[in-house]
Amino acid sequence: GENVEQHPSTLSVQEGDSAVIKCTYSDSASNYFPWYKQELGKRPQLIIDIRSNVGEKKDQRIAVTLNKTAKHFSLHITETQPEDSAVYFCAASINNQGGKLIFGQGTELSVKP
Amino acid sequence: DVKVTQSSRYLVKRTGEKVFLECVQDMDHENMFWYRQDPGLGLRLIYFSYDVKMKEKGDIPEGYSVSREKKERFSLILESASTNQTSMYLCASRRGRGVGYGYTFGSGTRLTVV
Numbered sequence: 302g303e304n305v306e307q308h309p310s311t312l313s314v315q316e317g318d319s320a321v322i323k324c325t326y327s328d329s330a331s332n333y334f335p336w337y338k339q340e341l342g343k344r345p346q347l348i349i350d351i352r353s354n355v356g357e358k359k360d361q362r363i364a365v366t367l368n369k370t371a372k373h374f375s376l377h378i379t380e381t382q383p384e385d386s387a388v389y390f391c392a393a394s395i396n397n398q399g400g401k402l403i404f405g406q407g408t409e410l411s412v413k414p
Numbered sequence: 415d416v417k418v419t420q421s422s423r424y425l426v427k428r429t430g431e432k433v434f435l436e437c438v439q440d441m442d443h444e445n446m447f448w449y450r451q452d453p454g455l456g457l458r459l460i461y462f463s464y465d466v467k468m469k470e471k472g473d474i475p476e477g478y479s480v481s482r483e484k485k486e487r488f489s490l491i492l493e494s495a496s497t498n499q500t501s502m503y504l505c506a507s508r509r510g511r512g513v514g515y516g517y518t519f520g521s522g523t524r525l526t527v528v
Contacts (some may be wrong), residue, residue, distance in 0.1 A: 347517065406456040
């Protein structure tokens with residue numbers, strides 16, 4: 302089955318710097334890659350997603366890139382702010398499996414003022 | 415906004431008890447999922463359902479079962495709770511069968527088995 306590896310497990314940056322979180326997946330049939338943000342004590346919330354027919358997607362300070370050949374996708378956050386501090390999860394899914402998501406292990410991002 | 419409601423925020427149960435975790439969504443979503451969240455392991459899929467009375471095993475189904483008698487409700491059952499099932503349990507729902515629809519999560523149930 303699908304396996305998703307996420308790195309790093311923790312990331313500390315200064316406010317205003319950029320942060321990059323990387324994920325790799327194992328099943329070349331995966332075709333949907335969302336990213337979730339989970340603030341302390343709260344539920345995970347979808348922040349951005351990308352489909353396999355697109356190489357890059359941006360939404361204000363957040364971008365996601367996908368390299369299907371390498372089976373690799375990344376989350377980029379620019380001009381980080383303290384409110385970006387949270388745990389971020391990547392995930393992958395295959396369309397014909399009921400849309401189930403396989404998640405990475407999570408990255409705890411800390412943005413220091 | 416879709417709402418996914420988990421019946422309990424915190425639960426404490428004894429080893430060997432049968433435990434029911436309830437999840438209800440209010441937007442007529444076809445697909446519902448149960449995950450457990452443990453530090454350093456991310457979210458691991460226990461079971462999911464893409465229709466009423468349908469269920470599929472996820473990656474870690476051992477010790478769990480599920481029930482989906484109505485479209486809006488998906489229950490997770492711990493047949494005989496054990497201490498290694500102490501965890502945060504997250505329910506999620508998703509509409510449609512096609513690619514590209516994200517999950518909506520419930521607030522989670524933190525279960526402690528003593």
